[in-house]
């Protein structure tokens with residue numbers, strides 16, 4: 001299809017059938033009326049051939065729905081303006097080699113989940129030796145020295161650790177984005193590092209499942225990573241950016 005015209009559309013059973021799956025919760029108990037309300041919402045979202053395939057009462061006046069439907073929406077993916085650049089991945093050996101022989105130093109990485117955020121699994125996936133997605137975490141690389149401050153680190157603790165450890169990179173995780181708490185935390189840390197004169201010597205990177213990279217750049221970060229990030233992607237970016245800064 002894409003060779004004949006640039007438009008793409010979701011599909012399920014047959015190419016181009018527009019099949020999509022939608023799930024959401026409603027703040028009402030499960031009933032015949034709530035099921036119709038769920039279908040009606042899917043219709044208002046523009047779906048056709050709607051089928052309610054699962055409906056659960058969640059208790060306390062809440063319910064959950066899964067629906068199938070078909071969309072006629074199609075897009076030209078080639079016309080999309082990317083704010084995130086896709087970078088080539090280096091491998092474990094190449095990363096260590098570049099750090100040891102080109103950058104000529106062992107890189108210190110300070111990581112933390114900041115503010116009240118206690119979600120450490122994502123940051124640990126990148127930092128801990130056991131890693132994520134079949135890849136080793138940064139602790140496993142001989143050329144990285146990792147200082148993991150763990151959960152709920154206040155921004156001033158991160159700043160102090162960055163100073164004491166002479167960090168080259170600060171990695172911050174923010175998973176809770178309710179009421180934009182992550183934006184307050186991220187901008188506060190970036191401002192504090194700037195005010196203390198540490199910012200220009202650091203690579204400042206954040207990550208989390210709901211982080212918008214454009215917004216992260218606007219609040220003063222150098223890069224941001226989203227869901228499914230693997231340690232190699234982060235390590236590759238660190239090497240590339242540190243070598244670029246060292247030139």
Ligand code: B12
Nearest residue numbers: 117118119120121122171173176177178207208209228229
């Ligand atoms: C486990 C979990 C918890 C555990 C956390 C345990 C721990 N030690 O981490 C506990 C039970 C403590 C918890 C508590 C809460 N949670 Co919770 N939790 C989850 C859950 C089920 C899984 C998160 C997870 O581990 N994902 C797996 C990791 C590997 O994925 P990840 O975090 O996306 O990380 C990847 C990338 O994002 C990226 N990445 C992440 N960080 C970083 C950092 C850097 C530097 C880089 C480069 C990359 C990177 O790389 C990682 C690997 O690919 C999610 C729902 C879900 N299914 O996702 C809710 C979820 C995150 N929790 C949520 C909420 C609301 C809470 C609470 C507020 C609930 C409450 N009312 O008490 C509390 C908050 C506690 C607090 N003070 O922070 C919401 C957040 C909604 C939002 N947008 O704000 C979610 C999405 C659930 C939901 N649908 O409502 N939670």
